[in-house]
Amino acid sequence: DGGITQSPKYLFRKEGQNVTLSCEQNLNHDAMYWYRQDPGQGLRLIYYSQIVNDFQKGDIAEGYSVSREKKESFPLTVTSAQKNPTAFYLCASRPGSSSYNEQFFGPGTRLTVL
Amino acid sequence: AQSVTQLDSQVPVFEEAPVELRCNYSSSVSVYLFWYVQYPNQGLQLLLKYLSGSTLVKGINGFEAEFNKSQTSFHLRKPSVHISDTAEYFCAVLFSKTSYDKVIFGPGTSLSVIP
Numbered sequence: 318d319g320g321i322t323q324s325p326k327y328l329f330r331k332e333g334q335n336v337t338l339s340c341e342q343n344l345n346h347d348a349m350y351w352y353r354q355d356p357g358q359g360l361r362l363i364y365y366s367q368i369v370n371d372f373q374k375g376d377i378a379e380g381y382s383v384s385r386e387k388k389e390s391f392p393l394t395v396t397s398a399q400k401n402p403t404a405f406y407l408c409a410s411r412p413g414s415s416s417y418n419e420q421f422f423g424p425g426t427r428l429t430v431l
Numbered sequence: 432a433q434s435v436t437q438l439d440s441q442v443p444v445f446e447e448a449p450v451e452l453r454c455n456y457s458s459s460v461s462v463y464l465f466w467y468v469q470y471p472n473q474g475l476q477l478l479l480k481y482l483s484g485s486t487l488v489k490g491i492n493g494f495e496a497e498f499n500k501s502q503t504s505f506h507l508r509k510p511s512v513h514i515s516d517t518a519e520y521f522c523a524v525l526f527s528k529t530s531y532d533k534v535i536f537g538p539g540t541s542l543s544v545i546p
Contacts, residue, residue: 321474323474352536357440357538357539358538359521359536359537359538359539360475360521360536362533362534405472407474407475409474409475417463417482417525417527419465419477419480420475420534421477422467422474422475422476423474424472424473424474425472425473425474427472
């Protein structure tokens with residue numbers, strides 16, 4: 318079955334540690350996205366990538382980093398510079414053939430900083 | 432500025448009653464409109480989308496939405512809700528003619544269906 322996988326589902330981190338969230342898709346989609354979800358605030362865009370080896374900052378990129386070495390993979394690193402990293406993180410992908418295609422979402426990773 | 436508003440943060444409704452979840456946006460450019468549903472601790476799933484053509488759009492699970500350009504709204508409706516419809520609902524707007532087709536999500540509406 319085609320889809321987007323995120324791992325792990327739950328992640329705990331001590332303050333000052335970097336942590337990497339995995340996102341893999343086998344939909345052959347060109348574009349991939351990372352969102353952060355906090356209660357009552359909807360989804361906020363962290364980073365996005367439209368092609369391999371290229372990515373752009375979203376609205377809240379500070380304290381995060383990404384890479385896009387393969388079309389199917391778009392890992393997100395939450396660095397110690399992120400002041401309030403506890404949140405639900407969602408990865409999404411979208412076909413690049415048409416600008417108005419909807420996004421497909423992964424199941425999410427809940428990150429808790431202890 | 433481009434924005435998406437969902438005025439109702441929480442909507443309680445009795446089972447088998449109708450429901451309307453409101454979505455308004457502000458934009459001076461063409462838009463494409465989406466409604467997503469999110470069940471607890473899961474990702475988002477597309478309910479329906481409006482790209483062009485008929486302003487009444489039908490989606491999955493018996494939901495429908497109507498695009499009103501003059502009122503810049505895209506309200507979601509269901510004539511008879513079920514317990515399984517309890518979830519968070521997000522309106523999303525794709526503003527065209529921007530640098531990368533930016534999607535903006537509303538803050539979400541939590542629908543609680545009461546038995």
